[in-house]
Amino acid sequence: MSSKVRVAIIGVGNCASSLIQGVEFYRNARAEDYVPGLMHVNLGGYHVNDIEFSAAFDIDKEKVGYDLGEAIWRGQNNTVKFAEVGSLGVPVHRGMTHDGLGKYLSEVIVKAPGPTADIVKILKDTGTDVVVNYLPVGSEMATKWYTEQILEAGCAMVNCMPVFIGREQYWRQRFEERGLPIIGDDIKSQVGSTIIHRVLTRLFQERGIKLEHTYQLNFGGNTDFLNMLERDRLVSKKISKTNSVLSQMQHEVAAEDVHIGPSDYVPWLKDRKWAHIRMEGKAFGEVPLSVDLKLEVHDSPNSAGIVIDAVRCCKLGLDRGLSGALEGPSSYFMKSPAFQVSDERAHELTELFIEGKVGAACISDPESPVQRRSPAVPDPARVTAADQTPVSSQA
Numbered sequence: 001m002s003s004k005v006r007v008a009i010i011g012v013g014n015c016a017s018s019l020i021q022g023v024e025f026y027r028n029a030r031a032e033d034y035v036p037g038l039m040h041v042n043l044g045g046y047h048v049n050d051i052e053f054s055a056a057f058d059i060d061k062e063k064v065g066y067d068l069g070e071a072i073w074r075g076q077n078n079t080v081k082f083a084e085v086g087s088l089g090v091p092v093h094r095g096m097t098h099d100g101l102g103k104y105l106s107e108v109i110v111k112a113p114g115p116t117a118d119i120v121k122i123l124k125d126t127g128t129d130v131v132v133n134y135l136p137v138g139s140e141m142a143t144k145w146y147t148e149q150i151l152e153a154g155c156a157m158v159n160c161m162p163v164f165i166g167r168e169q170y171w172r173q174r175f176e177e178r179g180l181p182i183i184g185d186d187i188k189s190q191v192g193s194t195i196i197h198r199v200l201t202r203l204f205q206e207r208g209i210k211l212e213h214t215y216q217l218n219f220g221g222n223t224d225f226l227n228m229l230e231r232d233r234l235v236s237k238k239i240s241k242t243n244s245v246l247s248q249m250q251h252e253v254a255a256e257d258v259h260i261g262p263s264d265y266v267p268w269l270k271d272r273k274w275a276h277i278r279m280e281g282k283a284f285g286e287v288p289l290s291v292d293l294k295l296e297v298h299d300s301p302n303s304a305g306i307v308i309d310a311v312r313c314c315k316l317g318l319d320r321g322l323s324g325a326l327e328g329p330s331s332y333f334m335k336s337p338a339f340q341v342s343d344e345r346a347h348e349l350t351e352l353f354i355e356g357k358v359g360a361a362c363i364s365d366p367e368s369p370v371q372r373r374s375p376a377v378p379d380p381a382r383v384t385a386a387d388q389t390p391v392s393s394q395a
């Protein structure tokens, strides 16, 4: 069991930049410091500075062949710089393109020449523990291809984007068979549009407001938004965001009354993202009530702390010999976990996971200590049917 968390990255874009900067920024944080966006400076025995970047893969000519510490400032990356990052001694290898570049990204990214690197060998040779997937939305074939390499190499996976792997029974089983953990899918930012919309939807539910119409319109100026101008590529993103919000509601709402999704690309916003959320409902006496809000956020750093926690949870899973979806951390860190619970419950289950009091299947397994009302758990009765929404793979 290594005392380090060796992390490989697929897709050296803005999110990878924020993650790498974040590890540098909090390298010397003290265990007792309050770090915004991290659950703990020392999570289950792993400090932020125990994270080491072991390997990286991209297909952009501007990034392949460069040191990872340099590649994060290259190409189309335009997120905020909040930390100096020196050379990491990790080259960016040529990945497999498949469907990684859609219509709009192919206009601004030139593919690196040369053959695809031997991903399995690199992951094994570098002693990689956890692979983080940051491919563009819509990279369905590429994500599945890389997942096969990760399984073969014997690594854990954190799937930050909305091609469904951790959510799907088929892939969960593949990770179980290989004795490897996975946290997925589609990273939920620290305070992003999804979590705000989820929490308000839960509030409406709990305070008896009947939600009748809602929308969430997002736009930004990074390549994630440029890529999502291609409507066909963002089907899974819409499903992921919509399910995440609707999982917090108990009554039906017609599909035409809910619109949640990325809407446009505004280049001058760079990595800033603006989200407009409107919710209309009926309160006591059928009297109308509405909420209108705007969120302005730097998109990529907003999810980096969550990934720092997720990779450390995956490493704990590896240390403990856990396999398949880590259900507690997936429900807290991801928009599309296999099982949705409330955010409060997800947080509680993740803390219990970190403490080693629950294992991988703490939501789905009726034999889990949480389900069996172990005295170690403060309020086990809160696992209710409404709190446990299995997600249909047909969505």
Ligand SMILES: NC(=O)c1ccc[n+]([C@@H]2O[C@H](COP(=O)([O-])OP(=O)(O)OC[C@H]3O[C@@H](n4cnc5c(N)ncnc54)[C@H](O)[C@@H]3O)[C@@H](O)[C@H]2O)c1
Pocket (backbone or CB within 6 Å): 010, 011, 012, 013, 014, 015, 016, 057, 058, 059, 060, 063, 077, 095, 096, 097, 098, 099, 100, 101, 109, 133, 134, 135, 136, 137, 139, 142, 160, 161, 162, 186, 187, 188, 189, 222, 223, 224, 299, 300, 301, 302, 303
């Ligand atoms: N807060 C957030 O930023 C957030 C939240 C949730 C999900 N996500 C998701 O995370 C993913 C990454 O976001 P980002 O902002 O870093 O995107 P990005 O466009 O900045 O980076 C994507 C990178 O992937 C590379 N790439 C494309 N095809 C590839 C292939 N086949 N193999 C290897 N590399 C390839 C690109 O060259 C680019 O460097 C997106 O799917 C996004 O939707 C981000």
